[in-house]
Amino acid sequence: MNGARAVLQTLVDAGVDTCFMNPGTSEMHFVAALDDVPAMRSTLALFEGVATGAADGYARMARRPAATLLHLGPGLGNGVANLHNARRAASPVVNIVGDHAQTHHRYDAPLESDIETVARNVSRFVRRATQPATVGIDVADTIAASQGPPGQVATLVLPADVSWSEGAAPAIAPPPRAATVPAPHTIAEITAALRSGTPCALLVGGSGCAGRALTLASAVAESTGARLLAETFPARLERGAGRPPVERLAYLAELAVSQLDGLAHLVLVGARSPVSFFAYPGKPSDLVPAGCHVHHLGDETTDVEAALDILAGELGVTEQSCRHQQHEVPGLPDGALTAQSLAVVLGALLPEGAIVSDEGNTLGLFAPGATACSPPHDWLCLAGGAIGQGLPVAVGAATACPDRPVIAFEADGSALYTLQSWWTMARSGLDVTTVVLRNGSYAVLNMELQRVGAHAGGPAAKRMLDLTDPDLDFVALAAGMGVPGEKVDTADGFAVALRRALAAPGPRVIEAIVPSLV
Amino acid sequence: MNGARAVLQTLVDAGVDTCFMNPGTSEMHFVAALDDVPAMRSTLALFEGVATGAADGYARMARRPAATLLHLGPGLGNGVANLHNARRAASPVVNIVGDHAQTHHRYDAPLESDIETVARNVSRFVRRATQPATVGIDVADTIAASQGPPGQVATLVLPADVSWSEGAAPAIAPPPRAATVPAPHTIAEITAALRSGTPCALLVGGSGCAGRALTLASAVAESTGARLLAETFPARLERGAGRPPVERLAYLAELAVSQLDGLAHLVLVGARSPVSFFAYPGKPSDLVPAGCHVHHLGDETTDVEAALDILAGELGVTEQSCRHQQHEVPGLPDGALTAQSLAVVLGALLPEGAIVSDEGNTLGLFAPGATACSPPHDWLCLAGGAIGQGLPVAVGAATACPDRPVIAFEADGSALYTLQSWWTMARSGLDVTTVVLRNGSYAVLNMELQRVGAHAGGPAAKRMLDLTDPDLDFVALAAGMGVPGEKVDTADGFAVALRRALAAPGPRVIEAIVPSLV
Secondary structure, eight states, X not given: OBHHHHHHHHHHHTTOXXXXXXXXXXXXXXXXXXXXXXXXXXXXXXXXXXXXXXXXHHHHHHSSOEEEEEEHHHHHHHHHHXXXXXXXXXXXXXXXXXXXXXXXXXXXXXXXXXXXXXXXXXXXXEEEOOOHHHXXXXXXXXXXXXXXXXXXXXXXXXXXXHHHXXXXXXXXXXXXXXXXXXXXXXXXXXXXXXXXXXXXXXXXXXXXXXXXXXXXXXXXXXXXXXXEEEOSSOSOEEESTTSOOOEEOOSSHHHHHHHHTTOSEEEEESOOOOBOSSOOTTSOSBOSOTTOEEEXXXXXXXXXXXXXXXXXXXXXXXXXXXXXXOOOOOOOXXXXXXXXXXXXXXXXXXXXXXXXXEEOGGGGTTHHHHHTTXXXXXXXXXXXXXXXXHHHHHHHHHHHOTTSOEEEXXXXXXXXXXXXXHHHHHHHTOOEEEEEEEOSBOHHHHHHHHHTTOOXXXXXXXXXXXXXXXXXXXXXXXXXXXXXXXXXXXXXXXXXXXXXHHHSSSOEEXXXXXXXOO | OBHHHHHHHHHHHTTOOEEEEOOOGGGHHHHHHTTTOTTOEEEEOSSHXXXXXXXXXXXXXXXXXXXEEEEHHHHHHHHHHHHHHHHHTTOOEEEEEEEOOGXXXXXXXXXXXXXXXXXXXXXXXXXXXXXXXXXXXXXXXXXXXXXXXXXXXXXXXXXXXHHHOBOOOOOOOOOOOOOBOXXXXXXXXXXXXXXSSSOEEEEEOGGGGSHHHHHHHHHHHHHHTOEEEEOSSOSOEEESTTSOOOEEOOSSHHHHHHHHTTOSEEEEESOOOOBOSSOOTTSOSBOSOTTOEEEEEEOTTBOHHHHHHHHHHHHTOOGGGOOOOOOOOOOOOOSBOOHHHHHHHHHHHOOTTOEEEEEOGGGGTTHHHHHTTSSSEEEEOOTTOOSSOHHHHHHHHHHHOTTSOEEEEEXXXXXXXXXXXXXXXXXXXXXXXXXXXXXXXXXXXXXXXXXXXXXXXXXXXXXXXXXXXXXXXXXXXXXXXXXOEEEEOBHHHHHHHHHHHHHSSSOEEEEEEOOOOO
């Protein structure tokens, strides 16, 4: 068989049976081989950032990697922003970048560029396939590398001649490396801290934000009187009724500082030590209060559930001590649509098992609070801070979980980076409701303009943060991509539209016109 | 003054008075300083690829750099594909990438990444500003580097604290390096070749495709009996009635080989030696016929006009020998809209001084031929082969030349990468008519699927090259971005729409429904 077919067969044999792609000429043998390996489910994206963000969303929900297929350095470049988010989410992604045939490099043809430089920005593992005889092994190693731990973007550069040449064979991916568990002295130190009678908090992140790990973290916190916090932007937080309530650290450093104020011990459970998103003149980047001891129960390479099991055993804590969020559905508001009333409607109507891809930015501020007591659901955040993630992640989540409703909660400015996602949703019939939060501005930057200490900004500055003149029409944009949509500007109108969208199969867009908070 | 203001002042003092931007928090002081340096004209893009492609288009027309302003590694990533095209076009671009404050790096905040790795893909010159006292010099050096020769993407990484700190001062950009001229023995060798009586051709590229250089190249060719060819995708080709007729090398290697067949001497005039765009199994990448001697009159670092002056002097040739294309306007066709009839309408209606940003791909095949005798105009090609260039380059060209009509001749698949360009056209009132050539497929890939020797492709493969299911509606997409549009599917309908669009100020979109050629 040729190299391309061996690549595909190695992928599906390892369970990597989903590929989000935007191919070009150098990937035509890969594309041609799709019909020979029907177990591979391929999804076309009209822009690479959709493909890479979808692979991230898929990994967050399926807990295993999808593949991407990208075209040379420029195609990888277009995908880098969402690969950055995937890297920060510790999502496993098998990132396949087609390249010129190896004999072609020395001619420096127009599309020639140094692919590896770009790949290194997002991938600690970068491999270049060189011959069909070994390409199966290259793919197998890439899959294993992607799974870590920690999960990562592993990049395989695949020259066209390796794809088209015969003499290849599939290979079996080696098992992922074992996750670590904390040393006994770490457990002892954390146990002592939690029993010290001083103010303590557990800060969960990564795999600590879901499943039994989260249950155990809640039980430990509840039993010891510690507070349970989550990192600011978890890749996936399981929450809602019946699950442990968790308070997320605020994006605004000022607020996060007050959340952490007075702590004597902060125990990191799959999370990093909290730092401010950006630096501000004269303000510290490190958010840990002076005198607070930071303890590392586990990081991205740790089996966080096992670590919590050991800690709980040492403390004599069982899962039964876990807190459970009550189910409580707010009444539907009416009147003007505001960030608050919109969040209440979302909380009232959020269906059980929903997946929320949250890139609501400033207008999304109230949504986590308003949905805390909704039926159990998953909340996917902007892990790496590179906007344009929300819609692609929704594509990937819906592909991984075709039976669950997905809601993309999307700020207008961010939506515009990867709008092509809507077309892929329509083609694949993905059940994604996009709520575009339209305030006609990069509102977060209006706020940041002041926070960084820049003077308020004159008309030239303000125009760079303004998304009116002309107004954007997201219903028209959705229609252009083959997705039905409607506009709402009242709370009851939003409720009607959201009910309708959730009841209908396939994608829908609701353009919610909401005044800015800032 | 603070660093940001010194950056802006240094730019405008050097004539870099246009900045295409998509800023974030780390660039807020730069944005705030716009009101203090009113000579800087700033243009907001809703996606970084629009900003970088616009800077390329601006440089091609203005013959001087614009600046970009991008946000950290992910923002640069989003801009890389069009920076790749700018690099291949040898366009000078002052690429400013904001970064975290220097004190913030060690905290590895969510948006932290290795910006330089990405920058190296497109920039030989990468500088990191470190303090306000020297940031003016950093900017001045970046401007000088961008101007080459050759023109290039020069990247300055600008930490937020350098922007916000006081103690900065503007600096004066050093003059660009002098361009080279060929050595006497090169002139002698080329003179001998052109006088040898064997089949010769001049292949113009880069700055050889415009102005007096092109006139001289035509005169030399005409006087010596050599053929005059141009590279496949010139960054800017001046053509039309009254200008020298030039035959461009074909994209398809098979056709280019037949164009070059039988040549004994090929003289490169600002062009590279011709190679195939991609490699194909069993076919050579080098398109120069066996036995043909390749001579280098000049490359991207050469003063091509001076080199041609010397050569013409040696040959005793004057500008008067230059050929001039006759003005000849075809009659308007009617009937079905096809790639051919669409090209004829374009040829009939192309206004004098038009700038055509050509990303028509397969459906654009007949446009150069049909416009060869139209009034004089400029033709901007996909220099680096990374699709998604056409609309942003049109933004930049229209910004540089506000009094000239711009036509973006745009394939449907390519348009979808950087559709956000339309919003910037609307905001800036740019007189750009976009003709979207809609055939509902990545037609070039359908062709390449067969050319690379991949079997014809089954349904799974073909679905990855198909842009229907759902159909895209470009008139709706344009409306969503604030640009009026209409759909046409007949030749006379297209003529009416094109006339209307050219007569109206500001941007318009014509969705031309045209059957695929392949």
